[in-house]
Amino acid sequence: MVPLHWYLTLSAAVFMIGMFGFLTRRNIIIMFMSVELMLNAVNISLVSFSHYLQDMRGHILVFFVITVAAAEAAIGLAIIISLFRNKQTAHVDEMNEMKG
Amino acid sequence: MPIAMPNLIPVMPELVMTGVAIILLMAELVIKRKETLGFLSLISVGLISYLLLGSAGTTFGGMFVSDGYSTFFKLIFMANLVLTVLISPKYLQTMRINFGEYYALTLFATLGMMLMASAADIIVLYLGLELMALSTYVLAGFIRYDMKSNEAAIKYLLLGAFASAILLYGTSLIYGLTGTTNLRDIAVYITHNGLAKNPLLMVSMIFFAVAFSFKIAAVPFHMWAPDAYEGAPTPITAFMSVGPKAAGFAVLGRVFLVAFGSVKTDWSVILIPIAVLTMAIGNILALSQTNIKRMLAYSSIAHAGYMLLGIIAGTPAGISSVLNYMFIYAFMNIGAFAIVIMLRTEGFAGEDISDYEGLGKTHPTAAALMLVFMFSLTGIPPMAGFMGKFYLFMSAINAGYTWIVIVAVLFSAISAYFYLRIVMLMYMKEPKEVIQLNTSPGIGLALAVTVSAVILIGILPAKVLALAQQAVTSF
Amino acid sequence: MVQTMNNTMGFPILSMLIFLPAVGAAIILLLNRANEKAIKMVSLLVGIATFLLSLLLFTNFDKSTHLMQFVEQHEWIPSLNITYYLGLDGISVLFVLLSTLVTILCVLISWESIKTKTKEFFISLLVMEGAMIGVFCSLDFMLFYIFWEAMLIPMYLLIGVWGGPNRVYAAVKFFLYTLVGSVLMLVGIIVLYFYAGRTFNILELMTKAYPFKMQLVLFWAFFAAFAVKVPMFPVHTWLPDAHTEAPTAGSVILAAVLIKMGAYGFLRFSMPLLPDASRAMTPIMLTLSVIAIIYGGIICLAQTDLKRLIAYSSVSHMGFVTLGIFALNTQGLEGGILQMLNHGIVTGALFLSVGIIYDRTHTRVIADYGGVASVMPIYASLFIVFTLASIGLPATNGFIGEFLILLGGFTANQWAGVLAASGIIIGAGYMLWLYQRVFFMETNPKVAGLQDVNMRELITLLPLVILIFWIGIYPNTFLSFMHPSVLHLLERVNGGGAPAVAANVMTQILK
């Protein structure tokens, strides 16, 4: 039997890797993917919790998370496209017209 | 397998809202004058408000609660929606983004907020939050051709998603610990199983605190707000500075007082520095702003700081003071934004603070209204803003947080400086150039409503206060 | 239970006093801004009507009791137990009269000197009046605070919009300075509210006893608000700027009424609510008062700006007031209260006078004047009256106040009395020097050919001249209002013992 801790640690690791990507990457799309990575980390822990608690709620939540992730991706990518139309870049550090 | 029909009375307002939003989406295809859509949504708000008053109850297996608390917040959302719709049409025309989806999306966003306010289950909470957030992302990026608007949307969206991930991580931990996502069950489980000092519970609570702090734009999770507020279309800025913030407070209050009620001492340790920092950073950074939307953004951050005092107090009085303040804040803040919108004309942003120079001479009425809003935001009686702050401070002091209140009043004195600067520019400087005001009946109506609310609530706050207090008795 | 006297007037006179100006402001709001004459006339009529109404207070006031009179109480915010609660006693009644009188004078003096945004100006002025009256009438701490803060708005505008060249700085400084002070007081008020069992009713709060430590903290919280307003050393630096830059009407209101509110606050709140702390803090307050007297006086010697000099002289004079108040004896207190009134009249008059000449010359630099007495003899005569009242010459009101204060101060603390008395020498020094530089010596070409005061200006100043001599020669008209209230206050502050003796003396005298 695989202990729950292993899953949780794995989830934490992936979450942190995703966060690291989010904090460091300049490319907007990769930042986006980093967020997806974080969401997947959450999903891992949810599914494993569900498994160990013998409960379905975790699965349901994962289902919704995936739904929302899809919706977020759709909108996010739409924004990126219109952004790209105005300014030919996907680099975040060129998106600092507003600051201070 | 027979499926029991759930009790739909409590969700009736939301259902109507959904219906109206979908009708608007369809009507958009046939109706040429998009203002009509706005008008339609206004009518629906009337209906929804009516339904709200009779909607008390719990439904969907306890996932959805309609109580005084949620109803009060929903009234704030309605006010927010109505005022936003009133100030929008002219702006949309000026900016050439007069799409019907705008109204549908504001309705969806409001729907999301309503769900948040009523959520008794983290799943509903999360979905409501996302519904609100996604709609708002779109609205923030609504001026497609404008780089600033795109930038605002993408920053808001990415950081929002980041915060959502953190929220979800917290959710997963709490789910793992308690085996449930229902707020009340969580509370019961925590107390019955002595989880109160569990470090993992603390981590989970921190993640919740962070995610909600993000929504209410509390320092240090506020960084998105100034940029998003500045870049978004101005009516949406107004909308965002009130609605999502109020919704954030709604869930913050409910989650922290219901689910984490037993670990109040722990989370107040988190929220106190956040509140102090929020007031500090919001007020101090607002001082050096040159863009009025940005300044108002920082001001709205600062106001979140004040409102956190009520949550920290954690008493019924504290919560009701937050409700009361949020209600007042909706009027004064949107009123201020309405003036900002009026200054916007084709080819003239009117967003620079220096554009307000001499407004008292060229447009005395607008200037006088702005003056009222500015003093109200500062918290000078007899404007409503004072009453709001006063009640907040009172409840915080009663809960024993006198020192934080002293910090708060000092920062609110600092805030006078930048609010007064607007008044100063309007009345004490000569106009540089002639500024045309972009007025419309909608904005006029919105201003009339906001200014009379600000003054009336300032002078006769008893009604609203009583309502807010009633709202938390059933909480 | 708190005892008060019912309003026997048959109509809510205090509310009418507060809201009549507001109604006037509303009427002006509806008037066309081009119709300046109507705006001014409405202001004047409303001002006069309010004044006449306030005269009823003067005649109907029952001088034999310390109880609150003309009381009105209505529910306002029931859930917080905040009531709309008005009433007057012997300490506050005179200030209402002063406020209503000063407003008329301000309308008159602004008749021609205000040339831009006339409408806003008179609205601000009238709103100001209502708020001022409200401050003096409030018996609910919250209501008081609301009026107290509400005054900031019109005053900020008065200074900032119609003031002198450096007006914006002065206005912001005034606003922030006073705001910082008052928000601290707000915290104090709330603490008090909860300690006393959820009430803002001042009279009820006074019946409670508070632990000494709490009193001390609250004392300083209140001090923050009141001392700034007075202004006491070392928080006085807003005053020279605000006074100097404000338009004449603004300076007059500031000097005559606004800065009285600080001292009034000490009397109405700090002392009866926090008697032990007030007693304990007396040495510090007396020290600060003496410093203010001497410091403000000496600093006047080096002023080159007319209004600035008078402003600093206010610091000195208000030092006398606080000295008298914190002498905590009958003479000191009554002298202090009377001196508040006196200072309002005299410094108000001085600012009005400076305004009159400023309208002609547009300079405030003392060196630009000289020999004005030759060209404006009537003006010079009026001004000397104010000057003499300011330096406390017998037969003027200043003497009565200062004498009683010094007597009280000397009784309470000899060093304070002696040092403060030296302020009288300094006062004579700077005021007479000012007078000499402006009115005497060779006529400066810049002032040659000035017109003497016209009828409107004369009417503006005459009531103050009359009051100066009235109080100076027959002060009992005004002192008699205070006796029972002051005794009552002293009883509360000193907590039995000494006041009992005083009360005996009092009953003997009243017979």
Place this chain on the structure above:
Amino acid sequence: MNSYALIPFLPLAAFVINILFGRKYLKENAHWVSILAVAGSWVLAVMALVDVLGGNTINFDLYTWMLSGGFKVSVGFLIDQLTVVMLIVVTTCSTLIHIYSVGYMHGDSGYYRFFAYLSLFTFSMLMLVMANNFLQLYFGWEGVGLCSYFLIGYYFNKKSASDAGKKAFIVNRFGDFGFGLGIFVVFLTFGTVYYEPVFSQAGGLAEATFNFLGYDVHLMTLIALLLFCGSVGKSAQIPLHVWLPDAMEGPTPVSALIHAATMVTAGVFLVARCSPIFSLSETALMVVALTGAITSLFAATIGLVQNDLKRIIAYSTVSQLGYMFLACGVGAYTAGIFHLYTHAFFKALLFLCAGSVMHAMGGELDIQKMGNLKKYMPVTYMTMLIASFSISGIPGLAGFFSKDEILWMAYAGESPVGKFVWAIGTLVAFLTAFYSFRLIFLTFHGKFRGTHDQEHHLHESPKSMTIPLMLLCVGAVAAGWVGIPALIGEKIGVHNYIAEFMKPVLGHPEGHGTHAEEMVVMLISIAVGLAGIGLAYFMYILRPELPARLAQQLSAVYRVLFNKYYVDELYSFIIVRPAIWIAKNVLIGITDARIIEAVVNGVPSAIAAFSSGLRKIQTGLMQHYATIMATGILIIVAIMLLR
């Protein structure tokens, strides 16, 4: 209401009428109002005299002026022997000088104003002398000071005049500072400020002490000395004498009335009035005596070398006032008041004569530029000569009797410093005679040293001016006859009326000397007077080149005297300049600007600077935002877990 209350209020009415209507309506007729009012007061004063001679003293309250707790004070009047003497002096001098002014001030642009001030002065002075309590005394005290201020600065366009007025007021305030404190102590001790209870209870408290500023001091000494501070200021004694010579900037009638006959003697009046208190303190009396003696010597020495006609008389006044204090200080209050009374006549006369001379000389005041005026102005010459004889103590004239009385009382009284002050007094008598006649000789004798123009205009003054001169001259000769000492009186069968009259109020100390001693003292004083005159004759008529040579040889002494011992410069150096320097450089420059304002402006600008600095954190970059969020989370987690 007692009709004597009208005594002060008639002149007040005149003031009010003149100041309100004078400029527009009365104009050249303003003097009528004032003169009638003052004359009315004089008549009432005489009636009061008769009343008092009949043995009545009158004491009544008009109305309650101030009432605060246990403090009550009225506007009230006390007319007793002392008051009535003062009343006569004040109203008489005042009436005469009013009349004199009609001629003197003729054609002046502020004619009405002048008379208004004179009336106001008369009112204040009368309030002062008639008060029945300390506070009303103080009222009159400050009132006369105010009128003095107005009248000294009457020619306000002249800087020196307005300076002098201001100086007089402020210097007096220094004295009043002590006076005021004295009243406080009186109230604190006696619980009242009315004379009657205070004086009647004073004896019971003779040995009492009072904790003053932390020191236990003898109560009566304290009160007496504090009150005496006021006297020092008003009567121009050292160290507050500096204002009186400058006060000569005012019109000459003013100098005569206020700065010679009446106001400046108020200090003496105060000491006499408070004699029940002063008598209880040997220390205080000693201080009074020594102050008087030193002042009289000091002023007399300055008077020796001055060239300004009016200033010489002014210093003479200071000196004579010193004499009066000297008298009071040795307990001879009656002698002091007697000298006050005679001095009023001859000194007013001297001033009015000086005014007459000025009138003739076109405003010239330097006696070095005069000479031989007796030829043109016989009346003035004669009257001034008589006045000078009177002041020099020539037997038979008013000054002789009063001066002699003082010197004898000093010599024979109980005062421990009596002999010493007698010696000084005698020396001063010599100096007085000398400088008075130096003045006479330089002005009226010798050759005219002015310009030709001036000489051409020399003329005797008009009747309205000379008649008062002559009337005052009568006083200067005969006023002393009411106080002929027993030594002489016994022989010619008259009493020392004034001493008897004043006895109920001031007492009459008995001298401890024999008739022979008294005779010697008298002869010495006559001798030094004559010696002074003789020396003056020698130096200015016989050997006119001598003074200049003397001045050269004793140049250091001469310069010190000529510059009035540099007292003005000293005050400027230790009080005026430091005050302004502190105001500018310390209070404005350091405390206000560098400390308070630095905080007041510094905090906002620090916040603003902080704000602009903090803005840099908001870089606009999402990674940074997220990093800060993550840092926030980390910090919170750390707080929670490390707690």
Place this chain on the structure above:
Amino acid sequence: MLQQLFFGYYAFMIIILSLLVVTRGNPVHSVMWMLLLFFHIAGLYLFLNAEFIAAIQVIVYAGAILVLFLFVVLLLNLREELSLRQIAGSWPAAFFIVAALFITVTAALGAYVQGPVGSYSIEAIRSETHTKALGRLLYTEYLFPFEIASLILLVAVVGAVVLAKRKLRS
């Protein structure tokens, strides 16, 4: 033991692939590594008896979302930017923060106490099948959130259209 080895493989791959995703310079590569990552995660789900979740992980995530990403990446044609620095300069700070967070969170995980055990034992799910169990719950107990999710998707559609498609009008 076998299970643990199995888990070890998946965990190792997931971490490696995650690292690759966030460190690759070319977004296209990142997307590709992510695709692989998602398959591994789906495998893990299977391992946890969550067949339906594993399926949608592949279908929705890998099939729809990632393809959308890929599509956008290619649409934007970012190839020429590949030479630029990909990682922000402050990465050590970010690394420190993330590492510290990781340590604290994993440390806190040590305090995990098992929650209450529910009724959906592995056997129960197996007998009902995972898909059916989930579906039943979604359409009964979780109907309400399910409907909200539908609105979210609607908003996403509308939003995407508004932002990317519609023509501007004046």
